[in-house]
Amino acid sequence: MIIDTLPPKIAAALAADVYDTLDMPAGAVFTPKDKALSKLFDFSSQGGLYMAAVAVSCFVESLGLL
Amino acid sequence: MFRRESGFAVVGKGKVGGQYKDAVAIAFRGTQTSFDWLSNSNTRTVAIENQTQAHKGFYDIFNSMRPALEQQLNPLLRGNSRAIVHCSGHSLGAALAQLAAIWIKKFYGNRVALYTFGSPRVGLKSFAMQAPGSIDASYRCIHGDDPVPLAPVWPYYHAPYNGQVVRLTSDTGIRISSHAMREASHCYQNSARGEWANLIGAERLPKQVYLKYGEQHKVTFSEYWKNQIEDALTTILRKSGVASAAILAVQNLGGGVHTFYDNLAMELEKSAKVFPNDEHVKGLLAHMLVFAGRGAHVVIKLTARFIRWVFEQVLAVLSRAVRYAVSGLS
Numbered sequence: 001m002i003i004d005t006l007p008p009k010i011a012a013a014l015a016a017d018v019y020d021t022l023d024m025p026a027g028a029v030f031t032p033k034d035k036a037l038s039k040l041f042d043f044s045s046q047g048g049l050y051m052a053a054v055a056v057s058c059f060v061e062s063l064g065l066l
Numbered sequence: 067m068f069r070r071e072s073g074f075a076v077v078g079k080g081k082v083g084g085q086y087k088d089a090v091a092i093a094f095r096g097t098q099t100s101f102d103w104l105s106n107s108n109t110r111t112v113a114i115e116n117q118t119q120a121h122k123g124f125y126d127i128f129n130s131m132r133p134a135l136e137q138q139l140n141p142l143l144r145g146n147s148r149a150i151v152h153c154s155g156h157s158l159g160a161a162l163a164q165l166a167a168i169w170i171k172k173f174y175g176n177r178v179a180l181y182t183f184g185s186p187r188v189g190l191k192s193f194a195m196q197a198p199g200s201i202d203a204s205y206r207c208i209h210g211d212d213p214v215p216l217a218p219v220w221p222y223y224h225a226p227y228n229g230q231v232v233r234l235t236s237d238t239g240i241r242i243s244s245h246a247m248r249e250a251s252h253c254y255q256n257s258a259r260g261e262w263a264n265l266i267g268a269e270r271l272p273k274q275v276y277l278k279y280g281e282q283h284k285v286t287f288s289e290y291w292k293n294q295i296e297d298a299l300t301t302i303l304r305k306s307g308v309a310s311a312a313i314l315a316v317q318n319l320g321g322g323v324h325t326f327y328d329n330l331a332m333e334l335e336k337s338a339k340v341f342p343n344d345e346h347v348k349g350l351l352a353h354m355l356v357f358a359g360r361g362a363h364v365v366i367k368l369t370a371r372f373i374r375w376v377f378e379q380v381l382a383v384l385s386r387a388v389r390y391a392v393s394g395l396s
Contacts (some may be wrong), residue, residue, distance in 0.1 A: 015181065030078075041091045
C-alpha cells in the first residue's frame with residue numbers, strides 16, 4: 001500500500017529533535033528545533049483535543065545483566 | 067535494581083488543515099545509559115507477540131514504555147483508522163521505533179511508516195523475515211561507515227530481511243562520528259536530504275564466500291569485510307551441514323551470543339577435521355584475526371578453544387567501535 005510518507009529531512013528532524021527530551025519531565029511540552037517539523041506536527045497541548053508533547057521516562061529492570 | 071531513563075518518546079499530531087492532518091508522529095531515543103544493551107554479553111533474545119525472536123534488552127525497554135505510549139495513542143488512534151503513524155528513531159531509538167511500529171500495527175491496525183537512522187539489528191532471522199512484514203513503509207537509513215548497524219553480530223539480522231536500505235553516504239571503513247544524529251559534519255540530519263525514491267538502494271544479499279589463507283592481508287576494519295567474514299562463516303556451516311543445527315540453536319538465544327559462539331566454535335572444530343573444510347576454517351580465522359587487529363601472522367590452530375578466542379577478538383573490536391559511537395551521543 002502506498003502511503004504519504006514523511007520526506008527524509010522531516011523524518012530525520014523528528015529523530016534528531018527528540019534528543020532534546022533528556023532533561024524534560026514526563027508530560028512536559030516538547031518544542032522541536034526544526035521549524036519545518038514544527039509547522040507539520042503539533043507537539044503542544046495548547047489547542048485542545050490532542051495531547052501534545054510526551055516525554056516518557058522509563059524504568060527498566062536490569063535483570064542483573066548490566 | 068531499576069535503571070532510569072533508558073528510553074524516551076515524543077508524540078505529535080498532524081496540524082489541523084496541514085499536509086499531515088491525519089497523521090501521528092512518534093520519535094524515540096535511547097540514552098547513553100542504555101548502550102550496554104548492545105554489548106555482546108547482553109544479546110539474549112526473547113519471543114515477542116508474533117513468536118519471532120527479538121533482542122531482550124530492546125524489548126524490555128520498549129515494554130516499559132508501552133503503557134505510557136498506549137495512554138497517549140489511545141485518544142489519537144482509537145476510532146481513527148485514517149491516521150497514518152510515522153515512527154522515527156536513531157541508534158537505540160531506532161530499535162525502539164521498530165518494535166513500536168510492529169506493535170502499533172498489530173494493536174491499533176493503523177497504517178504505519180517507519181524511519182530508522184543508524185539502527186542496530188533488533189532480532190534474529192525470524193524477526194527480520196516476519197516481524198516488519200505488516201509495516202506499510204519502511205526506510206532503514208545508514209551511513210556506510212557507521213559501526214552501530216553492524217551490531218549485534220550474526221545471528222542477528224536487519225529487518226526487513228533482504229530488504230532495501232537507504233545508504234545516505236557511500237563512505238567505507240568505520241568512522242565513529244558517522245553515527246551522530248546531529249551537531250556533527252557527518253551526522254544523519256545533514257545527510258538525509260532529497261526524495262526517498264532517489265535514495266533507496268538494494269541491500270546486499272548473503273552469498274557463498276570462501277576466504278583463502280594467505281590473502282588475509284587484504285582485510286580492513288570495514289563493513290565490507292565484516293560482511294565477507296559473516297558470509298564465509300555461514301558458508302562453512304552450511305556446507306558442513308552445521309547450519310540447520312546452528313540456526314535451530316539460535317531460535318532462542320537464551321544464553322546470549324557468548325554461549326552461542328561457544329557452541330559454534332565446537333561445531334567448527336568438528337567441521338575442520340574434514341577436507342576441504344580445514345582450509346576454509348583456517349582462511350576464515352586468519353581473516354578474522356586481521357579484522358580484529360591481531361596481525362596476519364598468528365599461528366592458526368583448529369581447536370575449539372582457539373576458534374573461540376578468535377571469535378572473542380572480533381566481537382570485542384566491534385563492541386568497542388559501537389560503544390565509542392553510542393557514548394558520543396548527547
